Amino acid sequence: MSAEDEVNGNKILAESLLAQGVKYVFGIVGIPVIELSLAMQQAGLHFVGMRNEQAACYAAQTIGYLTKRPGVCLVVSGPGLLHALGGMANAQINCWPLLVIGGSCAQDHEGIGGFQECSQVDLARPYCKYSARPPGPTLIPTHVEKAVRLSIYGRPGVSYLDFPGNLLAQQVASSKVVYTAICPDPPLAWPDPALVRQAANLIMTAKRPLVIVGKGAAYAGAEGVVRDLVRTFNLPFLPTPMGKGVVDDNDIYCVSAARTTALQHADTILLLGARLNWILHFGRPPRFDPNVKIIQVDICAEELHNSIPAKVAIHADIGIFTRQLVLRLASQAWGFLSVSAWWGQLNSKIDKNKANIMKMIQDTRKPLNYYTTLHYIQETIPKDCIIVSEGANTMDIGRSILLNRLPKHRLDAGTFGTMGVGPGFAIAAALWCQVYAPGKRVICVEGDSAFGFSGMEVETMFRYKLPIIIIIVNNNGIYGGCDEETFQSIREEGEVTKVTPPTSLSTNVHYERMMDMFNIKGHFCIDIPQLQDALEQSLQVKDAPTIINVMINPSADRMPQDFAWLTESKL
């Protein structure tokens, strides 16, 4: 047999990924996957080298969410995979497709203390829908097809494939390789027509209906029909954090500014692609009416009736179901009246809450507060940009001030509340923009603590010429840190590890000077004119990241809320 008739595991794997529609690989190379990364590039895949596997994993899952085909995260054995587990859990819990590929210790070193030896298939399994090691090179394409298929069929999630070094290097006759065709896009589940009629009847008889739009509706690409539904039938809607933009946040039917009232008083809720988990207060009192009727639509049958029983439980794709519902409601010539008491109640609450926020925004005194800072960011950034956001207060307050016009244009800490996701999400989003929306900007609004988790990815952004604008809303700590004077007095007098508040970071840290590493000037801002100027300058930069470090009051906080978000116990 001549050498041309032989092929090794690296090449088979790279070509199988390409054949399954994978385009992007994010990772960090080392033994035993360096040759694999080269084979991937040779096959025509984009390889993005990152600085930490966790961030690589966040980037790969963003491609999955945006394109509905998985991005790949490539890691080395042992610690490489362990570092990626946080990212895998994040993708699995957010229901985003992801394929993780791990190099692992050669099989003839297993059990005798091989380099970075680790039971990787078992380790990955709790965070996966599918975790396996192909038994030999000839079956690699079969496993890759299955891994891709399981990541996108049913409820999307994570697949892991394990490749011992010897398997990647092994040569086999090309004729023996079992090549596999591309796995088709998943079939769309249609709703039972009887359930569509029941859902329509409930909505038509509701006095206080509400549509909740979750990130499942964004993933489904159902924006066209969901907009039709709320606009045609004058229905109030409430987006979840990443459901924002499926219908424009500026739409008059959006009741985000009266969130608490809408949830508490709705008598009928149409739940489109959101789980009744902590983000929606479990669907239970006191945040929801105890008698609320839920019409639940989900692609995952096992999700139906979770936390509270649904009145109508529909296993279907959101786009398809919503189209059927619109047709049904239209055939009944039904329209919900804007003069109804419900709209009156919601609108008066919206006006009151907006006036309260306005008071905060108008306060431009130094040091700045969150509301003013975020308001001027919103005023200056392009309205169709992708907003990546994380950090406790920065993300929570930013959710109501940074508006989304388009679906999948907000990426944040998500269902798992993971901090450190921002830079990885932003890198993938910026690469996605290059192909699907040239010129669109990615704005990464980070708390100072959140930025610290993955800040070194700025180098990755620079290397690949990604014009991401990183805005660090800096309050010297987690939730909030010390003022300068307190911080200095602790350092002078205290036993620092005993008295420095665990929530505090160093004060006035010049994160923008990380740009000096690339001979680019970052921006340090303490007032609104400086912030506006920095934003305008940053928007001119088209081939490199920028950092804008905005100092705010370390004791700035959220406005008082009717309910604490996370502190109330259900037990």
Ligand code: ADP
């Ligand atoms: P959010 O964070 O917006 O509240 P969740 O992640 O809790 O949203 O819920 C999203 C839900 O959407 C998941 O239960 C998932 O199974 C579901 N989902 C995803 N894609 C679709 C689809 N195409 N049609 C219906 N449901 C979907």
Ligand code: MG
């Ligand atoms: Mg902070």
